[in-house]
Structures are given as C-alpha cells and as structure tokens.
Amino acid sequence: MATINNPGDTGGRLIAASKVNGTTVYNTAGEKLGSVYDVMLDKISGQAQYAVLSFGGFLGIGDKYHPLPWNQLKYDTGQGGYIVNLDRSRLEGAPVYGASEMTSWDDGFGRDVAAYYGSGGAYYGSGARP
Amino acid sequence: MATINNPGDTGGRLIAASKVNGTTVYNTAGEKLGSVYDVMLDKISGQAQYAVLSFGGFLGIGDKYHPLPWNQLKYDTGQGGYIVNLDRSRLEGAPVYGASEMTSWDDGFGRDVAAYYGSGGAYYGSGARP
Numbered sequence: 277m278a279t280i281n282n283p284g285d286t287g288g289r290l291i292a293a294s295k296v297n298g299t300t301v302y303n304t305a306g307e308k309l310g311s312v313y314d315v316m317l318d319k320i321s322g323q324a325q326y327a328v329l330s331f332g333g334f335l336g337i338g339d340k341y342h343p344l345p346w347n348q349l350k351y352d353t354g355q356g357g358y359i360v361n362l363d364r365s366r367l368e369g370a371p372v373y374g375a376s377e378m379t380s381w382d383d384g385f386g387r388d389v390a391a392y393y394g395s396g397g398a399y400y401g402s403g404a405r406p
Numbered sequence: 407m408a409t410i411n412n413p414g415d416t417g418g419r420l421i422a423a424s425k426v427n428g429t430t431v432y433n434t435a436g437e438k439l440g441s442v443y444d445v446m447l448d449k450i451s452g453q454a455q456y457a458v459l460s461f462g463g464f465l466g467i468g469d470k471y472h473p474l475p476w477n478q479l480k481y482d483t484g485q486g487g488y489i490v491n492l493d494r495s496r497l498e499g500a501p502v503y504g505a506s507e508m509t510s511w512d513d514g515f516g517r518d519v520a521a522y523y524g525s526g527g528a529y530y531g532s533g534a535r536p
Contacts, residue, residue, distance in 0.1 A: 290455060293423035293445040315423040315447070317454060322445075322476035324452030325420060346452035 291351075293317075300357035301329055301349070309367070312349075312358065313341055326389055327358075331367070343371065343389045362393075421481075423447075430487035431459055431479070439497070442479075442488065443471055456519055457488075461497070473501065473519045492523075 293315055301309045310331035315324050327349055329342040349358040362370075371388050423445055431439045440461035445454050457479055459472040479488040492500075501518050 289448055289450070290446045291449050292458075293447055293454075294427055296447065297424055315452075316420045317423055317426065317445070318419055319421050319481055320419070322454030324423075324447060324454070328422075351449055 296327070300355075302352070302355055302357050302359050303363070304359060304361050306355070309360065310342070315346075316343070342367070345390055345393050348393060426457070430485075432482070432485055432487050432489050433493070434489060434491050436485070439490065440472070445476075446473070472497070475520055475523050478523060 296315055297312055299312045301311055303309055310329050313328045313330040315327050317324055324346045326343045326345050329344055331340055331342055344360065348360055348362070350361075351357075352359045360367075370392050426442055426445055429442045431441055433439055440459050443458045443460040445457050447454055454476045456473045456475050459474055461470055461472055474490065478490055478492070480491075481487075482489045490497075500522050
C-alpha cells in the first residue's frame with residue numbers, strides 16, 4: 277500500500293508518477309525491452325496520455341524515445357515492471373524519435389501514436405475523454 | 407511546445423510528469439508556498455488523482471506532505487509555477503502528513519482530501535471518472 281514513506285509501494289489503485297518513471301518494461305515473453313522515461317499528462321484533466329519508453333541499447337535502435345498509449349502498459353507485480361503486449365517487429369515499426377529530434381510531443385504526435393497502436397484514437401483526435 | 411529535447415517546455419496540452427514534480431507552487435497573492443513533490447496516478451486509467459505538495463519550511467508546518475486534488479492546481483506560464491487559490495488558514499487546516507507517518511495514500515486518503523477541498527468527491531468515492 278502506498279504510504280508517505282514509500283509512495284511507490286502501492287498495492288492499491290494509485291502509483292506515484294516518480295515511481296513510474298524508470299520502471300522496467302518487459303514484453304510478454306519476459307524479455308527486458310527498456311524503461312519508462314516519462315509520462316505525458318494532460319495539463320488540465322491530469323489524464324496520462326502516453327508513456328515515453330526509452331529503448332536505448334535494446335532492439336538495436338540506439339537511444340530512442342518511444343511513446344506508447346498509456347493503456348498499452350500493464351503493471352506486473354511479479355516482475356515489478358510493465359508488460360507490453362507488442363512483438364519486436366511492431367515496436368520497430370512504431371513512431372520512434374531520437375534525442376536530437378525536435379519533434380512535437382503534442383496533439384499531432386499523439387494522434388500518430390494512437391493511430392499506429394490502434395488505441396485511444398478518439399481521445400487523441402478530439403481531446404475528449406476516453 | 408513540448409519536444410523530445412525539452413518535454414517540459416510545452417505550450418500545448420501536455421506536460422511531462424517529471425516536469426510537474428519540483429515545480430513551485432504559489433498562492434494567488436504570488437507568495438511561494440512550496441513545490442510539487444509527486445503526482446499520484448490511477449494505475450489503470452492513468453488519471454492524476456492528486457498532487458502531493460511539499461511545504462517544508464513554509465507556513466511553519468515543517469516538512470509535511472500535502473495532497474491536493476489535481477483540479478486545484480492551475481499552471482501559470484507567467485510565474486512558471488502552479489497557483490492554488492487557497493489561503494493560509496485553509497491550507498493549515500487541510501489533511502497534512504509528516505514524512506514519518508505511515509498513512510495510506512490510497513482510496514480512504516483520497517476521500518479525505520476530496521472532502522476537505524470539496525472537489526472530486528464523486529471520483530474519489532466511486533472510482534468513476536470526474
């Protein structure tokens with residue numbers, strides 16, 4: 277259960293954003309893919325729109341940032357990390373950006389991500405709640 | 407606008423969770439109250455339920471953590487921080503916890519916070535979206 281001393285240790289409904297960042301991400305085969313670099317929140321509603329994964333050193337794609345719709349991440353208490361049900365080829369073809377690219381992370385970007393993964397399209401496209 | 411290089415520099419709809427943490431919090435008079443310590447997210451929906459403010463050294467209440475419903479925080483681009491429309495007496499009477507208290511940050515806690523500030527009660531109480 278989340279406490280003041282350990283806000284990340286939550287068996288309940290909540291998790292601290294600082295605990296999400298840095299958490300390891302696995303595929304369904306239990307292979308380590310990378311980690312969560314950051315979570316992008318809607319300023320007004322506070323809704324997490326996507327998690328930005330860092331796959332540096334994994335998949336041979338260098339130091340890239342990989343936005344994934346929030347609902348693609350499932351937390352696994354056994355592994356102590358997030359599981360994404362996406363195979364390597366799916367990840368390799370997804371929107372991925374290098375650290376030096378000045379790519380907008382805002383609405384248009386979110387639509388690209390949502391369209392690729394086939395989730396959250398209405399939310400990203402219209403700004404309406406999912 | 408948020409970019410890969412500077413995810414916090416967003417003139418748009420999104421902000422990186424890592425940028426929220428550590429941001430200064432002011433009252434409407436422009437007085438510095440403290441800073442955002444962390445944001446508690448609903449694991450499943452990704453909805454920010456509350457921001458945890460740290461008022462250590464301010465208000466004479468020592469190193470305390472102060473949960474506030476997300477919708478009480480308004481970002482002010484001019485000041486580069488969050489504004490909370492709450493006076494000192496309101497903050498002093500609010501649910502506040504010390505670093506050593508093993509208080510649950512989960513559902514019951516959220517209900518206390520929402521009840522005090524009179525916002526988000528339905529959300530905290532039922533788990534339904536606001």
